[in-house]
Amino acid sequence: MRQGFNGTPAYKRIQSTILQRIETGQLRPGDAVNSERELAKIHRVSLMTARHALAMLEREGMVERRRGAGTFVAPPKIHFNKLVSFSEQMASRSMNARSKVLSCSVIDDQEIAARLALPSGSRLIKLERVRQGAEEPFCLETCYLSATEFAGLTQGPLERGSLFSTLEHNYGLEIAHADEEVDATAADLRTAQLLGITRQDPLLRIRQVIYSTKGKPTIYVLGLYRSDRHTLLIRRFR
Amino acid sequence: MRQGFNGTPAYKRIQSTILQRIETGQLRPGDAVNSERELAKIHRVSLMTARHALAMLEREGMVERRRGAGTFVAPPKIHFNKLVSFSEQMASRSMNARSKVLSCSVIDDQEIAARLALPSGSRLIKLERVRQGAEEPFCLETCYLSATEFAGLTQGPLERGSLFSTLEHNYGLEIAHADEEVDATAADLRTAQLLGITRQDPLLRIRQVIYSTKGKPTIYVLGLYRSDRHTLLIRRFR
DNA sequence: AAGTGGTCTAGACCACGGC
């Protein structure tokens, strides 16, 4: 029976049964989960395996473990510091995601090529979009990606569907994390017009380098946000 | 021999020996760490225990494990999303931390009391400081804390030494994390004068609620940063 | 006192990496 009968590790199967009960609402935040010993008996595994299943769930923030007391469903996660696409962000607030493509071209830019660790002179796709939520523009976003690596992207349907999912599904990109530099700046004339604000209004500027799971810097994004329509939420740990 | 001879779990002792070799530079990033089997033999411990030691070190980002290859010292950590005090921040960049206290008083503020989950009408310490780096002011920071909880703080030596360390050492506060709201705003006249900039210049505004390890919101901080002297670094995960 | 998670043993087989 070692290693499971279907290739799935036993501890993952145990996690699935627990996660399922949480997702269906059968288990609610604060409720006790089966103890290590119970899980071991139910799934006919050793204590260490049942333990491993719970330990991993705790690391993912799904449950809390308290010595002497038990294991409990964790309060609903607020996803701080989570990298989500614009579409996902809007969906989670049940708002209409809409974005207008301003331009989509292939360019040369030495500085941005350098940020993506590409040889200078590399050709880059530049995609400029205005994002709208609640029928109002609130962000001007410019993405840069390697033109050779994502050839054909400029022909794709960029208006609808998130760029993330296109890249993930059509190009096999696995996104791992993004490093962001955040500061404030004043709107120039063009940006002000596009966002429906006044020149010199304060904007939140976010420069983002998105890394693949292989550690390769893959996308560079410059976002300019109307500060009256958007605040960034961060959680920092001691 | 169970549970060690001195109360320290075996896996922690194993971690210490490894961490020590990393700190002294005896092991450098990329170097291989002893394998599970080696550690088990060296420390006369079972494989699972040696394994646990390495797994925890990996979770903390100190080592990387690659199946079939080994365990290796991780590249030097850049502490993203880490909550550090102003003094610590400056020290890590080897700059002179200096801050000038503008005011320190006890006030009433219903909205901020609410953010700290205090009964409305609670008295609050309000501490207003200008922070300087490289001989130039770059941040106006206002902290609010419960006056009853931190009685006597207003008499303390606030000019030097970080507020964090005072609270941690003298009041036994254990800081766990902070939730931050970040946006951009324009400088008003007073702020502009204090920071040596022009009215309407863009500022990075960070509103921070700092939580204790017990989950209690303890400090509220409003920071206004000269955007030309400060950028925020964040890492977000997919 | 009963039950829980935390630590630990002394092994085992597997999948994978580098040579």
Place this chain on the structure above:
DNA sequence: CCGTGGTCTAGACCACTTC
């Protein structure tokens, strides 16, 4: 091929919480 980490067993004692 050999060594590595990944999974797993069938138990054990301890420290702690709850009743």
